[in-house]
Amino acid sequence: MVIAMSDLSVLFKLKTRVLKNALLSVKRESSLKVLVVVLFASVYIAGSFALFFEGFSFVRSFTVVGDILLDKLLELCLFAFFVMIFISSILSSYGVLYRGKETDFLMAMPVSELSHFTILFCQSFILSCWALVFLGVPLFLAYGLVGSRHLSFYIFLIIGLLGMAVTASSLGAAVSVAWARRGRRIRAGWIASAALSAVVVGWIMIERFSFGSPAGRTSLALVNKLLAHMRFADCHFLPSYWAYAAATGGSPGGRLFYILLIYSTCFMMLWVLFSLAEGGYCRGLARRGDFIRSRSPGLASRAIDNMVSYFPGPFDRLISKEVKLFLRDPAQWSQYLMFFGLLFVYIANLRNLPYDLDSIFWKRLISFLNFMAMALITGTLTSRFAFPQLSLEGNRFWLLVTSPLSLRKVLLTKFWLSFAVIGVLTQTITVLSSWILRVPFDMAVVNSIAMALVVFALVGLSIGLGAIYPRMGCDDPSVIVSGFGGSLVLIISTAYIIAVAALLVCPFYLSSYFGLLRPGLLLIAGLVSITALSAVVCLVPMAIGLRRLERPGRFFVQ
Amino acid sequence: MIRIERLCKEFGGTVVLDDLSLEVERGEFFAFLGPNAAGKTTTIRIMTGLLESTSGRVVIGGHDIKTESSEAKKIIGYVPDVPYLYGKLTVGEFAEFVMAIYGLKLDARRREVLEIFGLQKHLSSLTEDCSHGIRQRVVLATALMHDPDVIILDEPFVSLDPKTAILVKRMLGQRVREGATVFMSTHTLAIAEELADRIAIIDGGRLIAVGTPRELSDASGSDGGLEDTFMRLTEEKSATRLSAGEKTTK
Numbered sequence: 001m002v003i004a005m006s007d008l009s010v011l012f013k014l015k016t017r018v019l020k021n022a023l024l025s026v027k028r029e030s031s032l033k034v035l036v037v038v039l040f041a042s043v044y045i046a047g048s049f050a051l052f053f054e055g056f057s058f059v060r061s062f063t064v065v066g067d068i069l070l071d072k073l074l075e076l077c078l079f080a081f082f083v084m085i086f087i088s089s090i091l092s093s094y095g096v097l098y099r100g101k102e103t104d105f106l107m108a109m110p111v112s113e114l115s116h117f118t119i120l121f122c123q124s125f126i127l128s129c130w131a132l133v134f135l136g137v138p139l140f141l142a143y144g145l146v147g148s149r150h151l152s153f154y155i156f157l158i159i160g161l162l163g164m165a166v167t168a169s170s171l172g173a174a175v176s177v178a179w180a181r182r183g184r185r186i187r188a189g190w191i192a193s194a195a196l197s198a199v200v201v202g203w204i205m206i207e208r209f210s211f212g213s214p215a216g217r218t219s220l221a222l223v224n225k226l227l228a229h230m231r232f233a234d235c236h237f238l239p240s241y242w243a244y245a246a247a248t249g250g251s252p253g254g255r256l257f258y259i260l261l262i263y264s265t266c267f268m269m270l271w272v273l274f275s276l277a278e279g280g281y282c283r284g285l286a287r288r289g290d291f292i293r294s295r296s297p298g299l300a301s302r303a304i305d306n307m308v309s310y311f312p313g314p315f316d317r318l319i320s321k322e323v324k325l326f327l328r329d330p331a332q333w334s335q336y337l338m339f340f341g342l343l344f345v346y347i348a349n350l351r352n353l354p355y356d357l358d359s360i361f362w363k364r365l366i367s368f369l370n371f372m373a374m375a376l377i378t379g380t381l382t383s384r385f386a387f388p389q390l391s392l393e394g395n396r397f398w399l400l401v402t403s404p405l406s407l408r409k410v411l412l413t414k415f416w417l418s419f420a421v422i423g424v425l426t427q428t429i430t431v432l433s434s435w436i437l438r439v440p441f442d443m444a445v446v447n448s449i450a451m452a453l454v455v456f457a458l459v460g461l462s463i464g465l466g467a468i469y470p471r472m473g474c475d476d477p478s479v480i481v482s483g484f485g486g487s488l489v490l491i492i493s494t495a496y497i498i499a500v501a502a503l504l505v506c507p508f509y510l511s512s513y514f515g516l517l518r519p520g521l522l523l524i525a526g527l528v529s530i531t532a533l534s535a536v537v538c539l540v541p542m543a544i545g546l547r548r549l550e551r552p553g554r555f556f557v558q
Numbered sequence: 559m560i561r562i563e564r565l566c567k568e569f570g571g572t573v574v575l576d577d578l579s580l581e582v583e584r585g586e587f588f589a590f591l592g593p594n595a596a597g598k599t600t601t602i603r604i605m606t607g608l609l610e611s612t613s614g615r616v617v618i619g620g621h622d623i624k625t626e627s628s629e630a631k632k633i634i635g636y637v638p639d640v641p642y643l644y645g646k647l648t649v650g651e652f653a654e655f656v657m658a659i660y661g662l663k664l665d666a667r668r669r670e671v672l673e674i675f676g677l678q679k680h681l682s683s684l685t686e687d688c689s690h691g692i693r694q695r696v697v698l699a700t701a702l703m704h705d706p707d708v709i710i711l712d713e714p715f716v717s718l719d720p721k722t723a724i725l726v727k728r729m730l731g732q733r734v735r736e737g738a739t740v741f742m743s744t745h746t747l748a749i750a751e752e753l754a755d756r757i758a759i760i761d762g763g764r765l766i767a768v769g770t771p772r773e774l775s776d777a778s779g780s781d782g783g784l785e786d787t788f789m790r791l792t793e794e795k796s797a798t799r800l801s802a803g804e805k806t807t808k
Contacts, residue, residue: 014644017651018644105641108631285608286608
């Protein structure tokens with residue numbers, strides 16, 4: 001196996017230059033925009049550090065088992081990162097190696113196959129590992145400080161993590177290459193099957209995690225059960241365990257042994273990956289499309305058309321387009337699946353939340369916390385899925401702009417469609433979680449009303465800001481969201497949710513501590529205030545967005 | 559210089575190329591015509607190694623594109639129908655990068671090509687900031703800068719202004735006179751008629767005619783230009799298909 005170093009050095013120089021120019025082009029952005037993004041990133045890192053620090057400190061405060069639990073948590077985190085990088089690498093490597101626009105360009109050039117592959121694998125490695133840096137830095141720093149770890153802990157952890165990340169990434173990329181060598185495409189049905197399998201596995205795990213009757217929920221029983229269920233991360237054949245052992249091990253010899261173990265596995269995985277790629281990567285690329293089947297519109301397509309036929313024109317066609325595009329783009333709905341998979345884990349776990357059902361304090365607290373969780377989930381959902389809606393029209397936007405159709409109608413269709421879909425989903429989850437948590441009926445009703453208002457506000461905010469800050473040249477929703485507009489949506493959404501929660505909590509706080517008025521009356525006042533706030537948060541960006549659409553020329557830079 | 563032997567390509571059971579064979583000599587300007595979805599771009603993508611044929615082979619300058627792809631690619635200059643440029647590279651950096659891939663330096667002689675295409679004043683602009691036409695010029699210039707023996711162009715005249723189109727025609731003509739081979743797919747029949755030594759017409763993945771413009775017009779019984787010849791040949795094919803379909807239905 002020979003990699004042409006001259007080709008590789010040219011390609012590395014190219015990537016370095018592209019990165020340098022991308023960083024320099026930040027200068028052309030407005031200072032306010034850069035400031036907001038930097039501020040938001042700093043607050044995020046500082047906030048997550050504080051959160052992890054508090055969490056680890058709380059765990060460590062348990063007498064006798066505190067340190068054991070802390071170690072187990074590190075082991076579990078490393079295992080989670082390993083799995084996360086592996087799965088992420090399958091998806092990112094397939095996208096970068098086989099579906100990227102750059103592949104055709106490089107393939108037509110006299111660049112050696114392995115150099116071409118190496119540079120794109122490095123790119124996919126960075127893509128699948130950036131979350132490890134963003135999430136891992138505050139997490140491991142907090143862990144080290146709480147556990148009073150020595151400097152050697154950080155050094156061995158970084159070395160171990162790097163080897164573990166390369167191993168997981170090579171494993172994921174090897175799966176993609178092996179699959180593509182057969183000339184097959186990753187199909188929507190397979191993604192759906194994989195997601196369904198993950199949900200089933202998740203459900204089984206949750207069932208196993210159930211703490212049973214309240215009598216069995218004593219601290220000691222809980223800790224024992226917890227430790228027993230964490231044992232899977234303790235498998236001595238996992239690179240995540242080796243990274244854990246290298247970071248926390250006692251003797252230098254023992255730590256070095258685990259580092260060598262990680263790197264020997266890492267190099268073996270790289271060898272397997274590059275052996276698969278040699279003679280197989282370009283062949284996989286050249287066989288793309290061999291298995292494309294032409295399909296006539298199926299039952300689902302006809303069902304969508306029938307359903308939307310009740311709407312007046314042109315809304316029926318617009319809604320039909322939105323729904324069909326969404327369903328036919330696995331990049332969009334696979335993320336929805338992942339999102340709802342996590343939500344499913346949250347809901348299923350609520351059954352295990354032990355609290356005193358007779359105490360009104362606990363009932364209210366749990367109800368508000370659940371509302372906050374639901375609202376934050378809605379915030380993520382709207383910024384992730386509603387905000388990119390207009391940008392995703394991308395290069396096809398000219399069709400709508402040059403048609404006699406009013407762009408106001410286009411934006412309003414997107415608003416009402418997102419409101420309906422996200423509204424139904426969040427109401428279902430709110431009702432379900434209220435029922436599981438045995439929230440009193442009147443509070444459940446208040447939560448549902450408040451949640452409907454939150455969805456209205458956040459969808460309006462996301463769609464409106466999506467029209468104010470569009471990224472038309474980009475097809476990837478995650479990249480669209482990562483820009484200034486997406487960050488602004490997240491910041492405003494978080495501030496709005498905190499304000500709504502405060503307006504919901506205040507009536508009870510005032511009546512309990514000051515004996516003022518009846519809580520019912522105060523609650524109505526709170527709901528009226530939330531309605532007014534939601535109207536402002538929704539209507540202002542929507543109005544500005546609609547006005548911007550009156551000058552569609554700004555959407556076409558070139 | 560270019561030999562296409564019994565090329566077949568299927569996409570999920572749909573035959574896109576059916577037993578296509580062609581030979582193009584050194585120093586020949588060859589135009590490749592056909593209606594939409596005739597298989598022109600698929601043929602070019604197989605010739606450049608971007609797609610693998612289901613059967614048959616392509617030999618460029620004596621090198622099989624499948625087995626000796628690197629050697630073959632070294633002598634090819636390719637202009638795709640939808641070109642890719644690194645948006646965050648300047649025009650000058652992009653040209654330097656392409657030259658480095660071919661193991662060459664962006665010397666004065668090669669800079670001259672950029673100058674001829676009027677790219678001198680755009681050298682320090684990021685390609686993402688350039689207009690579509692300028693980007694097309696960048697792709698054309700970089701495809702010619704390493705003096706390829708075989709120039710493969712897929713619809714190169716789309717979005718070029720008349721001045722650049724004339725320039726490209728002259729450049730290609732000059733390269734052919736110097737011994738290079740040009741294989742160009744186009745929908746602009748007038749350009750094919752003006753430049754090509756020989757023309758091939760494909761439809762439905764099958765070669766329906768090949769020869770000089772004169773030979774094609776004689777074969778089709780057309781007394782007009784290439785436009786008339788093209789219409790006659792492709793309509794004949796459609797009519798054959800229609801009558802075959804009617805027979806099957808009956």
